[in-house]
Amino acid sequence: MTISELGITRPPGPSSSSEPTLRPATRMRAWLAVLGLGAAAVWLGYVGLQALVAAGDLSSALAAARDHSAGPVLIVFVSVVLVAERLWPAVPRPLVARAHLVDAAYFGIFAVMVLPLLTLVQTGLGVEVEAHARFLLLSHLSMVPQLVVIATILVGIDAMNWAAHVANHRSLALWRLHALHHSQEDMSVLTTFRTHPLVHASYLPALLPVLVLGAGGTVPGAALIVYACLVTLPHANLRWAFGPLGRIVVSPAYHRLHHIAVPIDSRGSVNFGFVLVCWDQLAHRAIFPTNAAPCPTGILGRPVPLEQGAARRAVPQVVLAQLAQPFRLHAATDVSS
Ligand SMILES: [Zn+2]
Ligand SMILES: [Zn+2]
Secondary structure: OOOHHHOOOOOOOOOOOOOOOOOHHHHHHHHHHHHHHHHHHHHHHHHHHHHHHHHOOHHHHHHHHHHHHHOHHHHHHHHHHHHHHHHOEOOOOOOOOHHHHHHHHHHHHHHHHHHHHHHHHHHHHHHHHHHHOHHHOOOOOOOOOHHHHHHHHHHHHHHHHHHHHHHHHHOHHHHHHHHHHHOOOOOOHHHHHOOOOOHHHHOHHHHHHHHHHHHHOOOOHHHHHHHHHHHHHHHOOEOOOOHHHHHOEOOHHHHHHHOEOOOOOOOOOOOOOOOEOHHHHHOOOOOOOOOOOOOOEOOOOOOOOOOOOOOOOOHHHHHHHHHHHHHOOOOOOOOOO
16 A cells, blocks of 8 residues: 555645534543543552552562563663664754653653553553453463464564554544654654653553463563564664565554654554554555655644744653643644544
8 A cells, every 4th residue: 555545645734724623522521531541540550559569579570561661671772773873864863852852751751650650550450350350361271382372472462552552543532642652753763752651551452462361371571572672663763664574564664654744634544553564454554665755753733742842941841741731621632533
């Protein structure tokens, strides 16, 4: 499928004033849904904290999560990609671009605050599933080789991440949280971490393959670290399309089209894949990159407070404004699709 086949014709520019206005009740529902998601996350986090403290596993669980998602391997990987971006940038950027500082701040927030809280929330979900939906947990997998179970879990995680990502674009409430990630106009590998903390709650379904098949084999930490690196690389400011491998694995050039500033609808509709491209192909939502110049990224009309805006606010001020936006009754990201 090509861009022209999908009808991407709207030129870059300010958000169209002809966007249909939302009914107040619709906005209210989106706002309440964001608050509800936050309340559910707090509850699951509390349940998870209780369970880990009772089992004496709190520190080991937090250490494992840090190693898998923000540990030394990932930091070295991101550093190497940052060097590659200096050598072969898709779009040349200053060495210390303001966008990079903001996205680096999000990495710090993720590593120090979000990851520990997410660990509690994920543990809480596991506790609740075990208590109330035990029928979901398969325990008779001894006939299946462990390697097959582990591979199935990883593919299942990727499928659920894809589905949750689509929901982030289709749901008005979830788009309030996901828009921050898409607001970046100067993408780099650090943009991976430019996410609202609460958006991680929308990706909790990705835990289900682990819970459902977990009795058949625990996914080795090394596999989770490799998965985290593969999720991070597509945001790099590189033109890499991976050649024939790019038809299987998400490349920076492929994911850049997901962040295109001129989407086919107001929330972007192609290339949702995290690591595997097959989910987009099955849903006819895959566009493969060509040799054309890298597309501009961001959101038309800049509905999210930006570091690139005319007002030169300090980085902490920008981040706080971005984090607060989804909780406003009238969020500028609210547009009908
Ligand atoms: Zn997206
Ligand atoms: Zn992205």
